[in-house]
Amino acid sequence: MLTRSEEDHLKAVHALLQDGASAFTKDIAERLGTKASSVTVMLKKLTDKGLLKHEPYYGVKLTGKGQTAALRLVRKHRLWETFLVERLGFGWDEVHEVAEQLEHVSSDKLTDSLDEYLGHPRFDPHGDPIPDRNGKVQSRNIKPLAGCLVGERVRIAAVKDPSDPLLQLLDEKGIGIGMVFEVHARQAFDGSLELRRKQGPPSTLSALVAAQLLVEPARP
Amino acid sequence: MLTRSEEDHLKAVHALLQDGASAFTKDIAERLGTKASSVTVMLKKLTDKGLLKHEPYYGVKLTGKGQTAALRLVRKHRLWETFLVERLGFGWDEVHEVAEQLEHVSSDKLTDSLDEYLGHPRFDPHGDPIPDRNGKVQSRNIKPLAGCLVGERVRIAAVKDPSDPLLQLLDEKGIGIGMVFEVHARQAFDGSLELRRKQGPPSTLSALVAAQLLVEPARP
DNA sequence: AACATAAATTAGCCTTGTCTAAAATATATA
DNA sequence: TATATATTTTAGACAAGGCTAATTTATGTT
Ligand SMILES: [Mn+2]
Ligand SMILES: [Mn+2]
Ligand SMILES: [Mn+2]
Ligand SMILES: [Mn+2]
Numbered sequence: 389m390l391t392r393s394e395e396d397h398l399k400a401v402h403a404l405l406q407d408g409a410s411a412f413t414k415d416i417a418e419r420l421g422t423k424a425s426s427v428t429v430m431l432k433k434l435t436d437k438g439l440l441k442h443e444p445y446y447g448v449k450l451t452g453k454g455q456t457a458a459l460r461l462v463r464k465h466r467l468w469e470t471f472l473v474e475r476l477g478f479g480w481d482e483v484h485e486v487a488e489q490l491e492h493v494s495s496d497k498l499t500d501s502l503d504e505y506l507g508h509p510r511f512d513p514h515g516d517p518i519p520d521r522n523g524k525v526q527s528r529n530i531k532p533l534a535g536c537l538v539g540e541r542v543r544i545a546a547v548k549d550p551s552d553p554l555l556q557l558l559d560e561k562g563i564g565i566g567m568v569f570e571v572h573a574r575q576a577f578d579g580s581l582e583l584r585r586k587q588g589p590p591s592t593l594s595a596l597v598a599a600q601l602l603v604e605p606a607r608p
Numbered sequence: 609m610l611t612r613s614e615e616d617h618l619k620a621v622h623a624l625l626q627d628g629a630s631a632f633t634k635d636i637a638e639r640l641g642t643k644a645s646s647v648t649v650m651l652k653k654l655t656d657k658g659l660l661k662h663e664p665y666y667g668v669k670l671t672g673k674g675q676t677a678a679l680r681l682v683r684k685h686r687l688w689e690t691f692l693v694e695r696l697g698f699g700w701d702e703v704h705e706v707a708e709q710l711e712h713v714s715s716d717k718l719t720d721s722l723d724e725y726l727g728h729p730r731f732d733p734h735g736d737p738i739p740d741r742n743g744k745v746q747s748r749n750i751k752p753l754a755g756c757l758v759g760e761r762v763r764i765a766a767v768k769d770p771s772d773p774l775l776q777l778l779d780e781k782g783i784g785i786g787m788v789f790e791v792h793a794r795q796a797f798d799g800s801l802e803l804r805r806k807q808g809p810p811s812t813l814s815a816l817v818a819a820q821l822l823v824e825p826a827r828p
Numbered sequence: 829a830a831c832a833t834a835a836a837t838t839a840g841c842c843t844t845g846t847c848t849a850a851a852a853t854a855t856a857t858a
Numbered sequence: 859t860a861t862a863t864a865t866t867t868t869a870g871a872c873a874a875g876g877c878t879a880a881t882t883t884a885t886g887t888t
Contacts, residue, residue, distance in 0.1 A: 393845065413866060426846055428867055433844095445853060445866060476721040486715045493709045501696040613875065633836055646876055648837055653874095665836060665883060830888085837882070844874085852867070858860085 390437075392492045395461055396420055397430045398439060399491075401448055402458035410447045459523040460499075465491040466512035466519075467502050473513040474506065480513040481555035514555075515546025515565045515602065529605065533581065534598035536571045542603035543568045554600055561591050568606045610657075612712045615681055616640055617650045618659060619711075621668055622678035630667045679743040680719075685711040686732035686739075687722050693733040694726065700733040701775035734775075735766025735785045735822065749825065753801065754818035756791045762823035763788045774820055781811050788826045 390398070400419040404411035417427045435442040439454035450458060468490040472478040478486075500521060503509075510526045512518055517525040530545045544567050547554065558564065569583040572590065579595030593601070610618070620639040624631035633651070637644045655662040659674035670678060688710040692698040698706075720741060723729075730746045732738055737745040750765045764787050767774065778784065789803040792810065799815030813821070 391844080414864090422845090423847065424866065425848080425868080429845075432867095472718070472721075476718070476725055478717070478721070482717070486713065486718055489713045489715075490710075493706065493713075495706045495709075497698070497702070498692070498696070498706055501692075501698070505696055611874080634834090642875090643877065644836060645838080645878080649875080832887075833885085835882100835884080837880100839880075840878090842875105842877075844876105845872105846874105847872080848870090850867100850869075852865100854865080855863085857862075 389494075390457065393430065394434060394437075395457075395492055397427065397434060398450075398454060398458050399461045399465075401440060401450060402455070402462065405450060411449075412447045416448075456523055459519045461491055463503075463519040463521070463523075464493075464499055466516055467499065467506065467509070469512045469514070470506055470509050470518070471502060474509075479555075479559070480550070481552040481559070483513060484550070484552075511546070511565070513565070514550040515544070530602040531604075532599050533571075533593070533601040533603045534579070534595055536581075536603065538571050538574055540571045541568060541606045542571065543606040544601060545604045546602040548600045548602055554597070557597065561593070562588070563591060563593075563601075609714075610677065613650065614654060614657075615677075615712055617647065617654060618670075618674060618678050619681045619685075621660060621670060622675070622682065625670060631669075632667045636668075676743060679739045681711055683723075683739040683741075683743075684713075684719055686736055687719065687726065687729070689732045689734070690726055690729050690738070691722060694729075699775075699779070700770070701772040701779070703733060704770070704772075731766070731785070733785070734770040735764070750822045752819050753791075753813070753821040753823045754799070754815055756801075756823065758791050758794055760791045761788060761826045762791065763826040764821055765824045766822040768820045768822055774817070777817065781813070782808070783811060783813075783821075 397416065397420065400416045401411045403419070404415055413424045413427050413431070416431075417424045420427070431440060431442045431448055434440040434454070435448075439451055439457060440448050441451055442448045465487045468487040469480075469483040472483040472486060473480055503521070508520070509518055517528075519525050528545060532548070533542065533544075536542055544563065544565055546565065547558070563583075567585070569585055569591075571581055572584040573582040574580070575582075579598070581593050581595075581598050583591045583593065617636065617640065620636045621631045623639070624635055633644045633647050636651075637647045640647070651660060651662045651668055654660040654674070655668075659671055659677060660668050661671055662668045685707045688707040689700075689703040692703040692706060693700055723741070728740070729738055737748075739745050748765060752768070753762065753764075756762055764783065764785055766785065767778070787805070789805055789811075791801055792804045793802040794800070799818070801813050801815075801818050803811045803813065805811075
């Protein structure tokens, strides 16, 4: 049985290790809003529990057991976010904080019932994949919108680092997961993009926003 | 902001104070599975926070503020139990433990959205009233089945102290909230009751079970 | 009135998870 | 190569919330 703090540390490590990156003490502390010294203690504890492998001064890796536990947490977090948006009418910018609490409720039956109740969703409101009960996630061919060529047709697949202000900006511009756009122009000066939809007005996105949007190819 | 432990103590006090009873240290400890000495410390803390009035050696009362906070917790607990049974298909004997965790998730928006999603239910799966967002509960005219006279027609309104084994026993006998029975006979020897329904087989209940079932009058 | 008993409180200890400050280490730079 | 800097770890403190053991209090019984 893991404590809430242990779970949050595990999840932070897992998040930092995405796409081959490393997980360092300082970054974990920053994510959790604590100090590096506190993290060091917890890394040792989770290593003793067999969930992490901590090489002092060289960062931390997940063991198989740790990977499994982290994926279960991610699954719970994203299922709850989906529930809040799809069933309770929350905005996608209002769910993270609450899911951060709900993910720690421990009941396998609850998790699996919720999953079934929601129809086994494969992506959460931010486009992030939801691991199934075996930890398997749907793989996709996604890349940052910022790197797309003018003329490409793409579908918005996910928001990379979904902060509330970013999500609110996207709401205001009417941009959401699943929408299909054509990259119509890129400004050389600031890298901003102009997007066009089949119908509806065009949208202009700064390079900063475009870097946060992950897209997949869309056939015309 | 209350900690989980503070919330559980507050809820225990509230539960013990039902129908004019007193709340003593020992009973609180028993409910929470802790020791009286631990409870004393927490009572002092909650008194300092203005939620309880603790008269050492003479038990504890809720302040207005404490009453409000306790009712909010009861509301959350019972709404979650209702969600688990009505939406996720849990049995009424499987929800308490999970609701005991879920009730501590702090988000007013979550509570009120859930309430609305469930259609503002007034009673939980065990027949206990769910306070509305102002703390108001629906009043009913209920009494223990054990005290009913032979010949009375009654509707099962609630299970007084819903332990899992009791709920499972009721499941096996096919007895649930809302069902209407006639008290057909009482054995003088052990106080056991025979109940009859409009249709379906009769049920025999021990005096112990009958004492745990709360009923309201039903017109024939 | 004195005493026995149950309940409650107090005192002191422990674990968990955080912090600050000091020391150690790795790495970039002169 | 020597040193400066950023990062990490270690050491020591503290608050929260639990425990056991000792003490105090209320109350029922002789
Ligand atoms: Mn969390
Ligand atoms: Mn998400
Ligand atoms: Mn609880
Ligand atoms: Mn209930």
